[in-house]
Amino acid sequence: MTEITLAVNGTAKTVDVEPRRLLADVLRNDFNLSGVHIGCAHGACGCCTVQIDGVPRLSCLTFAVQCENVEITTVESMGGPDATHILQQAFKSEHGLQCGYCTPGFIMTLAPYVDTMLAQRRMPSDEEIREAMSGNICRCTGYHGIVSAVRKAIGDQLGSEAAA
Amino acid sequence: MRPASFGYHKATDLAHALALLAEFGDDGRPLAGGQSLVPMMNLRLARPAHLVDINALPLTAIERRGDVLHVGALVRHHRYLSDPLIAAHFPAFLEAVHWIGHPTIRNHGSIGGSISHADPTAELPAICLLYDATIIASSTGGDRRIAARDFFLGAYVTALQPGEMVTAVEFPIPPAKSTGAFIELGERRGDFAIASVGVALQWSGRQITGAAVVCCGARLVPIRASEVENLLIGRQLDAPDAAAIGRRFANTIEPVSDHSGSSAYRKHLIGELTRRTIERACQQALETA
Known part of the structure; x- marks a missing residue:
C-alpha cells in the first residue's frame, strides 16, 4: 500500500x-x-x-x-446537484442525454473545449465539435443533441457578450 | 477488468529510470502516458511486475539538430499539431496525427509509448517507417540507434531488449521541397484503423524526384511499398497515374482476413487508399508550387 x-x-x-x-x-x-x-x-x-x-x-x-x-x-465540481453549469443546462434543453451514463464524461471533455472556443470568440463547425468529442461514446442520443448543446453553450455566451 | 498488482517506481531522472529498468529486466516497463499500456494491463494482456513512471523526465524536446528533427520520447501527440518544423518538413506526419485516437488520448499519449507498444495499425510507427526515422533505445549499457525498418518486428513486438527504453526518435529532414498525405479508414472516428496509407514526396519543377509510401493493414507491421515508390519517381505531379499505382501495390500484398474485413476487402481498400493518398499529396504540392 x-x-x-x-x-x-x-x-x-x-x-x-x-x-x-x-x-x-x-x-x-x-x-x-x-x-x-x-x-x-x-x-x-x-x-x-x-x-x-x-x-x-x-x-x-x-x-x-x-x-x-x-x-x-x-x-x-461543475454545476452541483442542480446541474447549473451552462453546458449542463444546454445538454438538458437540447436533449443531449437520455440515460445519462455517458454524460459526466462528455461534460468533462467538452467544458474546456467550450472555454477554448469562447476565448477564441468563435463558433466551431459541427465537424470540429464531433472531432472534439470523438473520444466519448453515447448509445442513446445519436450525438445530434450533444452537438446542439455545445453550439448552444457557445452561442448563448457569445451572444450575451455581444449584447452586453 | 482491473490490472494485476505491480510495484510503482517514480523515476527522478534518466539515470534513475534506466537503473530501475536494468534491475527489473523483463519484469519492468516504463510508464509514460499510459494510453496503450494501461488498457493492456486492465485487460490483463500485460502484467508487468514493476512500472517505472518516466513522466518527470525531460524527454520533451521537438527540435532541429543538424540534419535531423529530434523528438523526445515523452513528446505528447497533440504538440505536433502546432509545431512549425513538423508542418514545414513532414506534412504526412502532421496529417497522421489527426488520426491518432482522439483529443484526450493525444493530450497524454507519447511517441515513445506508441512505438514501443507497436500496434499494427498505429500511426506513429507508420510515420517512423515512412520518413526513415532512427529510434534511440537507451539502457545502462548506453544508447542503441535502430532504424525504423529494423525496429517493428511483429504485432506488439519490437527490437527493444529488456532494460531498454526509447528515449528519442530522429527524423532526417528531407533535402528538397516535400509534400505528403496520410489517409486512414476505421469503423468510426477515433477508433483503430482497418488500413491506412502515408505518402511522402519530394519534387522539383513539376516532377516527382523522391517518393516513399507506407501502409498499415496489409501485414501485422507497417510496410513500405518499395516497388511502387520507384514507379512514382519521374512522374508529373499533375499526372501521377495514382489509380494504376494503387492497383499495382494491392496486387503485391496478401492481407489477412479478420473481424473488420476479408483479405479481398483490405486489398481493394489499400489500393484505393494508395490512390487517394498519392493524389492528395500531389494536389497539395501543386497548390504550394
Missing part, C-alpha cells in the same frame, strides 16, 4: 492505496464521487473522463498513485 494525498475538487485528502488502483475507482470508492462513471475500463468509451490540471484525462487509464501534486476535478 502507498499513502498518497490527492487534491480533488479543491479539497485535499490522504488515502492509502495499492499502486494498481485506478484513479476512477479511487474517486468513486474513497472520495464517494459517483459521478465518475466507468463504462469499459480500458479507455474506449470516455465515460470516466475527469480533468487533471484542467485537461481532460481518462481516469481508467490513470493510476491514483500518479496523481499527487495535481488538481483533479470531476463532474461534481
Whole structure:
C-alpha cells in the first residue's frame, strides 16, 4: 500500500492505496464521487473522463498513485446537484442525454473545449465539435443533441457578450 | 477488468529510470502516458511486475539538430499539431496525427509509448517507417540507434531488449521541397484503423524526384511499398497515374482476413487508399508550387 494525498475538487485528502488502483475507482470508492462513471475500463468509451490540471484525462487509464501534486476535478465540481453549469443546462434543453451514463464524461471533455472556443470568440463547425468529442461514446442520443448543446453553450455566451 | 498488482517506481531522472529498468529486466516497463499500456494491463494482456513512471523526465524536446528533427520520447501527440518544423518538413506526419485516437488520448499519449507498444495499425510507427526515422533505445549499457525498418518486428513486438527504453526518435529532414498525405479508414472516428496509407514526396519543377509510401493493414507491421515508390519517381505531379499505382501495390500484398474485413476487402481498400493518398499529396504540392 502507498499513502498518497490527492487534491480533488479543491479539497485535499490522504488515502492509502495499492499502486494498481485506478484513479476512477479511487474517486468513486474513497472520495464517494459517483459521478465518475466507468463504462469499459480500458479507455474506449470516455465515460470516466475527469480533468487533471484542467485537461481532460481518462481516469481508467490513470493510476491514483500518479496523481499527487495535481488538481483533479470531476463532474461534481461543475454545476452541483442542480446541474447549473451552462453546458449542463444546454445538454438538458437540447436533449443531449437520455440515460445519462455517458454524460459526466462528455461534460468533462467538452467544458474546456467550450472555454477554448469562447476565448477564441468563435463558433466551431459541427465537424470540429464531433472531432472534439470523438473520444466519448453515447448509445442513446445519436450525438445530434450533444452537438446542439455545445453550439448552444457557445452561442448563448457569445451572444450575451455581444449584447452586453 | 482491473490490472494485476505491480510495484510503482517514480523515476527522478534518466539515470534513475534506466537503473530501475536494468534491475527489473523483463519484469519492468516504463510508464509514460499510459494510453496503450494501461488498457493492456486492465485487460490483463500485460502484467508487468514493476512500472517505472518516466513522466518527470525531460524527454520533451521537438527540435532541429543538424540534419535531423529530434523528438523526445515523452513528446505528447497533440504538440505536433502546432509545431512549425513538423508542418514545414513532414506534412504526412502532421496529417497522421489527426488520426491518432482522439483529443484526450493525444493530450497524454507519447511517441515513445506508441512505438514501443507497436500496434499494427498505429500511426506513429507508420510515420517512423515512412520518413526513415532512427529510434534511440537507451539502457545502462548506453544508447542503441535502430532504424525504423529494423525496429517493428511483429504485432506488439519490437527490437527493444529488456532494460531498454526509447528515449528519442530522429527524423532526417528531407533535402528538397516535400509534400505528403496520410489517409486512414476505421469503423468510426477515433477508433483503430482497418488500413491506412502515408505518402511522402519530394519534387522539383513539376516532377516527382523522391517518393516513399507506407501502409498499415496489409501485414501485422507497417510496410513500405518499395516497388511502387520507384514507379512514382519521374512522374508529373499533375499526372501521377495514382489509380494504376494503387492497383499495382494491392496486387503485391496478401492481407489477412479478420473481424473488420476479408483479405479481398483490405486489398481493394489499400489500393484505393494508395490512390487517394498519392493524389492528395500531389494536389497539395501543386497548390504550394
